[in-house]
Amino acid sequence: MLWVDKYRPRTLDKMFVHEEIAQNLKKLVAEQDCPHLLFYGPPGAGKKTLIMALLREMFGPAAEKVKLEQKTWKIDAGTRTIELELAMLASTHHVELNPSDAGFQDRYIVQEIIKEMAKNRPIDSKGKKGFKVLVLNEVDKLSKEAQHSLRRTMEKYSASCRLVLCCNSSSRVTEAVRSRCLNVRLNAPTVEQIIEVLELIGKKESLQLPPGFAARIAAQSNRSMRRAILSFETCRVQQYPFTVNQAVPAMDWEQYVSEIASDIMKEQSPKRLFQVRGKVYELLANCIPPEVILKKLLLELLKKLDSELKHEICHWAAYYEHRMRLGQKSIFHIEAFVAKFMSIYKAFLIETFG
């Protein structure tokens, strides 16, 4: 079992970070009065952990027995019937799904599936807890129509179904949905908190941590707890006992992106652009999300760049990132960014060095 899962807090009482929020949630559950919830925060902040702990608090250990179901839904959309296949994680008390996986047909998922699920009221032997919890991930990726249909569904079936929504950016969730939920903002853990957790894990695994080692991992983790624990474990596998200045390895795709960045810096020509395209394709084929690639590429380029050019490059990165979200094929936009960068950088070089 990975350490990330092994040391994931299982109950609200054992949360390392966000203790206050966990206690508040506990109070909500204790009062049997749970509103719809919307959790938002950057990746690795502990959204999922908190949700799982919350479900456990509500339903006891039964909520942890989840099974993966691949279900096909037939939806009657007036003139034609749409078939949708969607993976979902279900226990007897809750269902978790990613409605945005359905792409542009996500509206039907929200309208039909949630309605159907909410209509099937669970029956408990004690006659308690007459509601099911529906966990929806990545609501910020839902289309506008789907979010609109969510708002009424939430009100209509609120007696039998509680929604727990989870997303990175609450700006992309419509106001109407946000105002119907109790919003919970989860910030990323601070570097000190990450260090604390790493040291705790080190102690439990009975490892010798050289001073400052945890701090270096934490500094590289971008304030994501998951990242930090994963790279900690990678270090453990690579070399133990730890040495004082052992390098903390970056993810291999990150190294690849940084290679691309130095390629771009070295030569700006159509030929090089063609090579870069091949490499970007490689990354995309390995299921690295295009936004992440573009962001990392920007960060790598910024490291090597003259400070005069930085703000301009940032501007263009934002520009192409936006267009990428509007369009369907991400490769064009990444490539356009690379080309733009090359032209700006080359012009800069010619101007400075002649």
Add this chain to the structure above:
Amino acid sequence: MAPLIPSSQPWVEKYRPKQVKDVAHQDEVVRVLTNTLETANCPHMLFYGPPGTGKTTTALAIAHQLFGPELYKSRVLELNASDDRGINVVRTKIKDFAAVAVGSGSRQGGYPCPPYKIIILDEADSMTEDAQNALRRTMETYSKVTRFFFICNYISRIIEPLASRCAKFRFKPLSAEVMSSRILHICNEEGLNLDQEALSTLSSISEGDLCRAITYLQSSARLYGSSISSKELISVSGVIPQNAVEALFVACKTGDFDFANKEVNNVIAEGYPISQMLSGLFEVIISSDDLSDVQKARICKRLGREADKVSTL
């Protein structure tokens, strides 16, 4: 069926005014509608305005007051965005409902019961243009027996031919005093303690949206018990604390890229919603003293463009 948990109705529903005359702050609308109630005669209507100003409440209240609980089901059709409202629905469901003739107006149980039906289209601005176009003729053909109430946030999203067939009513954001009096009323009913500071915070963070104010109030009552301070309200509402916005503004003013970059990373890690951050930044820039008007205008122009990008899906 498992029994309902003794849980609470949302306060928004619980304290929704049941009668047109109780609707707060929308004097003109209330005056016209009271008249309607007396004469039992009404045109097609279009309610527009920002969220939480009482549009849906008004529409539901007038329908209830016209027909009373008994006839309500057969005379009123309520559709909103979660019901499928493509062109098919307009062609079949709405048309079928609109076409049914109803008996002449005889007063039943003290309700006017006028001889027409009402179709309430909530969130009409999310209807497709095609669907709206398909409604045009339906509205005219059956205008003898059917009245349409459209409810929307943005009147510009309703196609002109539909808007011109309706009497338009603008709902204005609630003033701080009206809001405070409503909030205090709810606090009394629910036995909550709210000091003056918390009250003013609540009116400022909810920006004239009563629905939102009540939701915040209920959330914080659930979380923190019966005495609520302004700090707790802010934490529930997810408003960005002023010093975080100030810090970003200061970082932008230095013109130092790395410093600004660090601050931006911090904002992202704290998980503040970016759209709110931008509107917070906007406030700071507008009220800032050491920027010239031209500078402000140019910054705001850029800000507007970026804010637009942030919310596209």
